[in-house]
Amino acid sequence: MKESLTIRLDSELLEFIKKEAKEDFRTVNNYVEMVLQKHMKDKQEEKEKPAE
Numbered sequence: 001m002k003e004s005l006t007i008r009l010d011s012e013l014l015e016f017i018k019k020e021a022k023e024d025f026r027t028v029n030n031y032v033e034m035v036l037q038k039h040m041k042d043k044q045e046e047k048e049k050p051a052e
Helices: 010-025 026-046
Strands: none
Touching: 010 026
């Protein structure tokens, strides 16, 4: 289930996100969601790595 969220972003960051989303043929919302999902996956994999 998807939920709505309102966030405030620095204008420089927002412009960067808009540019990246456009280059990736995504909406800003879809781009942000994709980036956050990738970050979550990376963090989960990091936690699952055995200690050396």
